[in-house]
Amino acid sequence: MAILNKRLAKIVVGLILVITVINLFLLSSNSNNKNTVNHLNQLISSQKSSPKQQSDDNNKYGISIKLDDINLEDIGAKGVPLLSENKHNQNNSTVTEEYSAERHFNSIIENNKIIVFSKSYCPFSKGLKERLSKFEITPELKIIELDEEENGSELQDHVFKQTGRKTVPNLIIPASGLNSIGGFDDFKELNDEQIQKKLNSLCKDTCHLTLTV
Structure with a gap:
């Protein structure tokens, strides 16, 4: 123990x-x-x-x-x-680049041969797009719906400064210069053959329209 x-x-x-x-x-x-x-x-x-x-x-x-x-x-x-x-x-972090309407516009005209500035709800824009839908366009027609663009108002103001047309639709062909080719009123009196001849002459071998309808 x-x-x-x-x-x-x-x-x-x-x-x-x-x-x-x-x-x-x-x-x-x-x-x-x-x-x-x-x-x-x-x-x-x-x-x-x-x-x-x-x-x-x-x-x-x-x-x-x-x-x-x-x-x-x-x-x-x-x-x-x-x-x-x-x-x-x-x-x-990546610094967000400030929007530039001029840079946006220049990018559009550099990458496309025939362009329509439009607004999706505008009846005149719809009228011109319906007329152009009768054609096979090469390269493809570029349609910019300004009301669907985040900075559409700024872009429209710059388009006006460059082309002389503030309203839509506004068709331009960069190969012929930046002046507006016309809006709906400029095409409504023309028949399909006249539209085809007019736009093909302005394309200068950069684009081409073929009537399909």
Whole structure:
């Protein structure tokens, strides 16, 4: 019995020693964390300190962090700065290019040979498109519905400046210049053969109309 009691006593003493060592380790770890937090707070509050002093402090604590990477508005509950993602997102984000009606118009006339500026609800635009639907047009007729364009109003103003016609429909053939070929009234008195002859002469081998109906 005496031997058993001695063994139990040794086990209890051993457990106490283990618990004591763990507590000491935890206290030491908390102390180190507190020192690190204090150092980061000192870095933030001393932005005007010399680069050499900041470098010495960083080396002392084994921390490599630049104040430029710290968003002072994003400070954690214990004073630990949270590295802001905003700066990186701004650097990587694509800047939205401002709309230019001139650039849009130039792109349209550079990539198409025969163009009608229209509005989907306009009866005169519908009338001209119906007349042109009787023809097989090569390359394909480009129809720009200004009311369906995000910046249609700005584009229409620029079309007016370039072609001299503010209303729709407005047919242009870049090969013959930027002046408007006409609207609905300019074609309503012409028969199909006359329209074909007129537009083919203005296309100058860049486009061609063939009557199909």
